Amino acid sequence: MIRKILLSLLILFAATSAAHAEPDFNARKANLTEIGGIRVGYGKEMVRIVLDVGKVVEYTESYAEYPSRMILDFKDTWLNPTVQRELTLKSVVATKVRIAQFNPTTVRLVIETMGETKLFFLDGGPKGKRFVIDLGKNDGKGATIKQADIERQERELKERQERELKERQEREAKERQERELKERQERELKERQERELKERQERELKERQERELKERQERELKERQERELKERQERELKERQEREAKELKKQREREEKERREREKKERREREKKSKSKDDDKDKQPVTEVDKDLNEITALSGRRIVIDPGHGGNDSGAIGPTGVMEKTVTLRVSLALKDLLEAEGADVILTRYDDRTVSEKGAKASDIEELGARCDIANRAGADIFLSIHADSFTRPEARGTTGYYYSKSTTGHGQRLADCIRRNLVEQLGTPSRGTQPCNFYVVKNTDMPATLIELGFISNKDEEKLLNSEDGVKRAAQGILDGIEDYFG
Numbered sequence: 304m305i306r307k308i309l310l311s312l313l314i315l316f317a318a319t320s321a322a323h324a325e326p327d328f329n330a331r332k333a334n335l336t337e338i339g340g341i342r343v344g345y346g347k348e349m350v351r352i353v354l355d356v357g358k359v360v361e362y363t364e365s366y367a368e369y370p371s372r373m374i375l376d377f378k379d380t381w382l383n384p385t386v387q388r389e390l391t392l393k394s395v396v397a398t399k400v401r402i403a404q405f406n407p408t409t410v411r412l413v414i415e416t417m418g419e420t421k422l423f424f425l426d427g428g429p430k431g432k433r434f435v436i437d438l439g440k441n442d443g444k445g446a447t448i449k450q451a452d453i454e455r456q457e458r459e460l461k462e463r464q465e466r467e468l469k470e471r472q473e474r475e476a477k478e479r480q481e482r483e484l485k486e487r488q489e490r491e492l493k494e495r496q497e498r499e500l501k502e503r504q505e506r507e508l509k510e511r512q513e514r515e516l517k518e519r520q521e522r523e524l525k526e527r528q529e530r531e532l533k534e535r536q537e538r539e540l541k542e543r544q545e546r547e548a549k550e551l552k553k554q555r556e557r558e559e560k561e562r563r564e565r566e567k568k569e570r571r572e573r574e575k576k577s578k579s580k581d582d583d584k585d586k587q588p589v590t591e592v593d594k595d596l597n598e599i600t601a602l603s604g605r606r607i608v609i610d611p612g613h614g615g616n617d618s619g620a621i622g623p624t625g626v627m628e629k630t631v632t633l634r635v636s637l638a639l640k641d642l643l644e645a646e647g648a649d650v651i652l653t654r655y656d657d658r659t660v661s662e663k664g665a666k667a668s669d670i671e672e673l674g675a676r677c678d679i680a681n682r683a684g685a686d687i688f689l690s691i692h693a694d695s696f697t698r699p700e701a702r703g704t705t706g707y708y709y710s711k712s713t714t715g716h717g718q719r720l721a722d723c724i725r726r727n728l729v730e731q732l733g734t735p736s737r738g739t740q741p742c743n744f745y746v747v748k749n750t751d752m753p754a755t756l757i758e759l760g761f762i763s764n765k766d767e768e769k770l771l772n773s774e775d776g777v778k779r780a781a782q783g784i785l786d787g788i789e790d791y792f793g
């Protein structure tokens with residue numbers, strides 16, 4: 304079975320290669336003679352078969368049986384593919400004709416026939432020669448096929464060939480058009496798909512890039528915000544810790560100082576006691592001189608820092624006639640200094656003339672200027688601190704004397720100090736009392752000892768301006784403050 308199939312394949316291959324090996328065949332065809340057509344004509348008791356050939360060719364003639372047939376092999380010939388391969392004959396002398404390319408150089412014609420045959424070449428026909436096979440009884444008159452039949456057959460053949468050629472050309476043209484249309488459509492489809500793909504890819508790339516850019520920007524913004532927040536928190540924490548450490552240090556210093564003051568006071572009381580014992584020994588009554596002596600003792604050795612408000616480029620408030628606060632405060636402070644020193648006190652002024660206290664002068668900020676004043680008192684370890692000012696208000700009728708203290712002070716004596724001084728000032732100056740009030744003034748808040756800020760009166764009020772600018776007013780203000788300090792220590 305396999306062998307049979309192989310054999311069939313081999314045959315098929317041979318046939319196929321013969322038909323399709325075009326270059327090889329074309330080369331060989333040059334040496335072959337074409338058999339270009341076959342026609343059949345009928346006589347009374349005969350059949351004539353005519354082959355169109357290019358020229359006279361050699362052929363062999365043989366016969367076979369069952370069915371009885373004549374076989375003609377034409378040497379060095381090729382069969383035009385348009386030639387009809389099989390014909391059924393309507394005759395008693397012959398029934399069927401088959402023609403085929405038997406091998407690469409031989410065309411075989413097989414005719415199922417019986418009886419006489421006659422073979423010969425004739426000139427003419429479309430290929431130049433004709434090979435004629437007469438089958439059956441020849442009446443001796445030669446060909447029984449009329450010339451007209453031959454011409455008709457030739458015409459019909461030609462028409463058929465032309466029709467077939469035309470049909471083939473039309474078919475091929477149509478196929479080509481269809482193929483071209485299909486190719487164009489496919490090409491266009493492909494181009495469109497490629498274009499769409501490219502556009503989509505570009506769009507996606509762009510979108511992705513934009514998205515990534517946005518995400519990166521948001522991320523960076525977030526990171527920066529977080530970093531800044533963290534830095535600020537760390538900075539604030541550090542500042543708070545530093546501030547707390549500083550305050551703790553201050554607190555310790557204050558406590559140490561209070562302890563020293565307490566000891567000093569105790570010592571003084573002990574001395575006072577032993578002195579009164581001595582007095583008892585003398586059995587003398589208390590005289591006015593003794594009373595003065597006691598008062599002197601109350602201020603003796605007290606270290607008092609006086610801060611004349613403003614100075615230098617800072618005039619402070621200015622009265623309706625041009626009197627400046629800085630001048631009034633300095634005059635009163637200097638007068639007070641004399642009075643206090645006469646009582647044995649140790650007096651320090653933050654300034655002794657018209658100037659700023661900070662070394663930076665006019666360039667100092669408010670805090671630097673006020674801080675410099677506090678530093679003097681804190682470094683001196685003053686027993687009390689007194690900042691002298693004159694008030695000012697937009698309404699000219701505002702007037703009176705005010706004592707200020709820092710309510711959260713750890714010394715706890717600021718209020719009493721302010722109260723003592725304010726009370727005595729009002730008594731001396733005859734001004735209305737505006738009371739003793741808590742405040743947040745820098746110098747009162749940032750000095751370590753009992754401290755007060757005194758507003759002598761309103762420089763913006765013409766009467767009080769006049770009073771504070773007068774020799775008498777300055778003297779009385781200094782005296783009022785002195786009395787207040789004595790009350791405080793007494």
Ligand SMILES: [Zn+2]
Pocket residue numbers: 612613619620628691692693
């Ligand atoms: Zn002031």
